[in-house]
Amino acid sequence: DFKVAGTADGITSLQMDIKIPGITEDIMRQALHQAQAGRLHILDEMAKALSGSRESLGEHAPKIETIKIPTDKIREVIGSGGKVIREIVEKSGAKVDIQDDGTIKVAASEQSKIDAAIKMIESITKEAEVGKIYDGKVVKVVDFGAFVNFFGAKDGLVHISQISQEKVGKTSDVLSEGQSVKVKLVGFDDRGKTKLSMKVVDQETGEDLSEKIAADRAARGEPEEEDRGGGERGDRPRRDRGDRERRPRREYGG
Numbered sequence: 001d002f003k004v005a006g007t008a009d010g011i012t013s014l015q016m017d018i019k020i021p022g023i024t025e026d027i028m029r030q031a032l033h034q035a036q037a038g039r040l041h042i043l044d045e046m047a048k049a050l051s052g053s054r055e056s057l058g059e060h061a062p063k064i065e066t067i068k069i070p071t072d073k074i075r076e077v078i079g080s081g082g083k084v085i086r087e088i089v090e091k092s093g094a095k096v097d098i099q100d101d102g103t104i105k106v107a108a109s110e111q112s113k114i115d116a117a118i119k120m121i122e123s124i125t126k127e128a129e130v131g132k133i134y135d136g137k138v139v140k141v142v143d144f145g146a147f148v149n150f151f152g153a154k155d156g157l158v159h160i161s162q163i164s165q166e167k168v169g170k171t172s173d174v175l176s177e178g179q180s181v182k183v184k185l186v187g188f189d190d191r192g193k194t195k196l197s198m199k200v201v202d203q204e205t206g207e208d209l210s211e212k213i214a215a216d217r218a219a220r221g222e223p224e225e226e227d228r229g230g231g232e233r234g235d236r237p238r239r240d241r242g243d244r245e246r247r248p249r250r251e252y253g254g
Contacts, residue, residue, distance in 0.1 A: 064107040065114050071102045073125040084124070092117035123152020128194070130185050133201055133208060138179045146175045148196055150183050156194030158183060165199045165213070182206050 069077065077098060078085045089096055094108035094117040104121060108114045128134070128151040136150035145159040158181075160171050168174050175181070182203055183196040200210045217223075 062107070062109050063111065063114065064105055065118065067104050067106070067118060067121070069102045069104060069121070069125045071100070074098060074100075074102060076124050077104070077121055088117055088120045092120060096121075120152070123154070128154055128185050130187055133182060133184045133206055135206075136181050136183045136196070138175050138177055138181060141171050141175055141177055143171065146171055148181060148183055150185070150196065154194065156183070156185065156196040158196045158198050162186075162195075162197040162199055184208065184210070 076084070077088075079087075085096060085098070088094075092108075093110075093113040094106050096117055097105040097107075099105075106114050106117045106121075108117070134150040136148040136156075138146050139149045139155060140147040143160075145157055145161075145163065147155050148158055149155050158175075160168050163171065163174055181198055182201045183198055184201050186195050186197045186200070188194055200208065200213060202209055
């Protein structure tokens with residue numbers, strides 16, 4: 001047994017209880033000095049290669065990230081019989097651990113796998129934001145527009161009037177299934193259906209053109225554009241029966 005006291009510059013005192021014959025205090029003191037010198041040499045060599053800690057881990061270094069979701073969303077992330085969470089793990093390649101308080105730990109050897117898993121989880125737990133621009137994919141083309149998958153499993157309607165700033169006669173002339181597009185979530189109709197717009201987004205850069213389009217219309221003295229895109233039966237909004245103009249009743253016959 002021994003007790004050592006000292007600083008980085010050297011050993012100041014050494015108390016030893018040597019039980020091995022042949023090892024003297026001087027031998028042990030010399031061994032400790034050599035060990036200290038070796039340790040300092042290694043630290044110097046390490047400093048030459050890397051002067052400080054990295055801001056982030058290397059791309060292929062094992063890592064783990066933690067996110068928090070509402071507890072009432074845990075069931076949706078797990079899915080029936082674990083179907084959803086298994087799909088997330090298989091597609092992303094990351095390991096996912098969900099705790100009862102909504103804490104989710106995502107681990108993988110590559111950051112891209114962690115990012116993919118977190119993106120899939122957030123697509124289930126988060127709601128799309130009105131006014132935000134998303135990358136989407138056309139999943140169905142119909143006469144009155146196209147349905148676009150833009151936020152996880154969420155789809156929305158791009159009405160034919162919202163496809164382009166130029167008038168579109170037929171949706172299929174401009175869009176096709178599987179086509180990648182950029183859309184802006186402009187709101188929801190009275191039935192809660194999602195309304196998207198392509199024409200207010202620069203399809204090359206993703207820039208929001210809403211203000212520019214509004215300014216151009218104002219400069220031309222045109223009224224604000226009518227809000228369309230929520231219905232599936234044409235452009236005209238539905239009216240309640242009470243809103244209809246009452247006409248004089250006509251009676252026929254003798």
